[in-house]
Amino acid sequence: MRRAVIFDLDGTLVDSAADIQAAVNRMLAEEQRAPLDLAQVTRFIGNGLPRLVERVMAVSDLAPEQHGRLTAVVLAHYNAGGTALTRPYPGVMQALTVLAARGHVLGVCTNKPEGAARAVLTDLGLMPLFQAVVGGDRLAVTKPDPAPLRLCAEELEADEVAFVGDSEVDAATSEAAGVPFLLFTEGYRKGPVEAMPHRAAFADFHGLPGLLLRGEAGEDAAART
Known part of the structure; x- marks a missing residue:
């Protein structure tokens, strides 16, 4: 039995909002627009870079026809310093190491551009733990x-x-794919935990391996009955 645990990246494995904000605000400065605060940029995270830039443009009175160009500008700024402020959430490295030692194969599925995602994972020393990354x-x-x-x-x-x-995006993805969803509650979700379908929720990555072990034990027992 080959068991995989697949992770979202931004707001799940890493707290990256400050670096995303910095890239957005560099673009806005070049366009002679006011900077956005961290809370506002964080609310825009989750549906990928083009959608984030679309939302930034809408609140900054930037012409829609500039979307492609400004998306490329934000990505270039982000790639130039995408891990200056980004850090893994506490317990992430330990949890991944335990899961890998237990025989799980690990992957990342993110709406971040794949090159940027791989760069973040590499810079933070997490990349060797993952066998697949889909951006x-x-x-x-x-x-x-x-x-x-x-x-x-x-x-x-x-x-x-x-x-x-x-996030809500991740919960909906799991539901559509028909796979169990475990919700990290300290990330970038927009609404209450109770409103999101999930098998289990956790606030500390140190507890994740235990949650997965209990879930697998229950599935194995059900399969034997």
């Missing part, structure tokens, strides 16, 4: 469409999959 520019669709999550599971050659994320 938001790999397919023609992004989460909450289940196709990126399914592709990640295929690349991991997984028999069973659990998905770990922090």
